[in-house]
Amino acid sequence: MTEESKPVEQKSDIEKYLELRKKRRLHFLVGALAGALLVCGAVIAAAPDECIEDRTSETGDEVGQTEESCNVYGINLHGDLVLYPTPQAGTDAAADAQSVDEASAEDIVATILGAEADPQTKAIVLEIDSYGGYPVAGEEVAVALRSATKPTVAMIRGAGLSAAYLAAAGAKTIFASKYSDVGGIGVTYSYTDESLKNQREGLTYNSLSTGKFKDTGDQSKPLTAEERALIMRDLGIMHRDFIADVARYRDLAVAAVTALADGSSMLGEAALEKGLIDKIGGLPEVESFLAETIGTKPVICW
Secondary structure, eight states: OOTTTSOOOOOOHHHHHHHHHHHHHHHHHHOOOOSSEEEOOOSSTTOOOOEEEEEEOTTSOEEEEEEEOOSEEEEEEESEEESSOOOOOSSOHHHHHHHSOEEEHHHHHHHHHHHHHOTTOOEEEEEEEEOOBOHHHHHHHHHHHHHOSSOEEEEEEEEEETHHHHHHHTSSEEEEOTTSEEEOOOOOOOOOOOHHHHHHTTOOOOOOOSSTTTTTTOTTSOOOHHHHHHHHHHHHHHHHHHHHHHHHHHTOOHHHHHHHOSSOEEEHHHHHHHTSOSEEOOHHHHHHHHHHHHSSOOOEEO
């Protein structure tokens, strides 16, 4: 067996997390950071780094920089919520990842697992600014947040809609700005039918597939009535399950969530009134809440 053909050994989420922590600690040895409290750059988009704090003696004399571990993990869910990170061309992987307006459930869940494994971590904050994404990705993040034994807080900034709201619903406490868009409980599979355009341009679609529904949703062919019914069947099932998940996570009646589940969004104050969130506020309010919850000053690192 050649080196190229050898199977790649897969690392567990915890192993990935511990390896990441080791890399971060090496980073602290070579980087000098100034200021009272600085949040360091993350190695991966979804994972927070540790912080460095300048401390002084009681007389005011500087005693040097001391590493202070974060006691709250901050995780970003910004942009489209996808299952896996999108591979980017280029040599600078960190810069490439930041250029993509998306967040992956794989990274977020791994970070939540890492926070659970870290005895210094007292709570987890998921900052959300997303108009949605894949339902499975939203479900995975929601389950990870709900399964965490430590306090979990979702903080919706600009928007927490559709799959991003499903992810937020898994948190034990949800904050949102009064100006934010919240909800969007619905499912879509809309797409552009290019068959007439292809005809005008002299292009012919040749259906070469086994099973009459195998090429359902292909943009180059018209959607049949049977295909539409098939897609709407599955969308209905997903919509029903979405409603049931939100009702369970938020301790709401299914009928109450169903009444809100028309795909529309609402501002933060309306979401609070309807039970979709717990509190109005941003980072200052989240930090005050965490101080009461964990019994000490929260040090959040993103």
